[in-house]
Amino acid sequence: MLITGNTRLFAILADPIAQVRTPEVLNAYFAEHHVDGVLVPMHVPADKLAITLDAIRGMKNMGGCIITVPHKNAVAELCDVLGPTAKATGAVNTVRRLPDGRLYGDMFDGAGFVSGLISQGHDPKGKRVLLVGAGGASGAIAFALVQAGVGELVITNRTLSKAEEIATRIKSIVADAPVRAGESNAQGYDIVVNATSLGMRPDDALPLDVNSIASSTLVAEIIMKPALTPLLDAAQQKGCPVHFGRHMLDEQVRLMAEFMLDTADHV
Numbered sequence: 001m002l003i004t005g006n007t008r009l010f011a012i013l014a015d016p017i018a019q020v021r022t023p024e025v026l027n028a029y030f031a032e033h034h035v036d037g038v039l040v041p042m043h044v045p046a047d048k049l050a051i052t053l054d055a056i057r058g059m060k061n062m063g064g065c066i067i068t069v070p071h072k073n074a075v076a077e078l079c080d081v082l083g084p085t086a087k088a089t090g091a092v093n094t095v096r097r098l099p100d101g102r103l104y105g106d107m108f109d110g111a112g113f114v115s116g117l118i119s120q121g122h123d124p125k126g127k128r129v130l131l132v133g134a135g136g137a138s139g140a141i142a143f144a145l146v147q148a149g150v151g152e153l154v155i156t157n158r159t160l161s162k163a164e165e166i167a168t169r170i171k172s173i174v175a176d177a178p179v180r181a182g183e184s185n186a187q188g189y190d191i192v193v194n195a196t197s198l199g200m201r202p203d204d205a206l207p208l209d210v211n212s213i214a215s216s217t218l219v220a221e222i223i224m225k226p227a228l229t230p231l232l233d234a235a236q237q238k239g240c241p242v243h244f245g246r247h248m249l250d251e252q253v254r255l256m257a258e259f260m261l262d263t264a265d266h267v
Contacts, residue, residue, distance in 0.1 A: 134163045135195065217235075
């Protein structure tokens with residue numbers, strides 16, 4: 001990759017940062033599509049997030065940035081303009097810098113996750129789904145699963161009120177959405193999704209009790225690295241089919257890239 005004075009800059013903001021796969025995947029996309037751009041990782045702690053975004057506003061050759069753990073909800077509050085899914089979920093995972101310096105954020109985790117499921121032969125339509133976690137990715141995935149026609153969606157979280165907030169937000173947009181907050185017992189579900197960060201570190205606790213998961217249940221991750229998280233490993237040992245986190249990223253790369261590369265001067 002040749003970087004020149006004309007190369008557009010893009011970044012991924014996270015804390016921690018070492019686990020991200022996005023630079024590999026998005027830079028490969030840029031190369032394949034002959035985009036003169038480069039995406040680099042930026043390790044940004046929460047207390048430096050606002051000042052980092054202010055710096056991006058001032059960089060005329062900065063095209064935008066990808067947002068991941070733990071900044072998705074915070075960035076939604078810091079953007080100047082929000083797209084429709086970001087408004088629905090209160091979270092952002094992709095930001096485009098507009099020509100006037102404003103930051104326009106939207107969320108593609110949900111669309112990427114559902115497309116990833118379908119690409120691997122796991123259509124969630126009509127299925128009973130347990131979604132573990134209530135962070136930015138969880139809200140987007142919940143909204144996309146409802147749009148995909150799940151039969152029932154239960155969101156569980158250590159702080160259950162956060163799961164209830166997601167369910168309430170979705171029902172304010174889709175009044176008859178089959179979504180509610182509930183307990184983490186996975187018995188009786190067709191699909192279980194880990195949308196927490198538990199599993200990124202080797203000493204992390206499991207996000208739920210695998211003893212309650214039936215061997216016929218699809219267990220899905222959104223964590224990219226490690227590919228085989230402790231949850232997926234335990235599920236495989238029970239004979240469960242598993243779905244890797246990379247499928248979400250692979251499917252949403254095009255959406256994120258097209259959003260950041262859009263040169264429209266208005267939204």
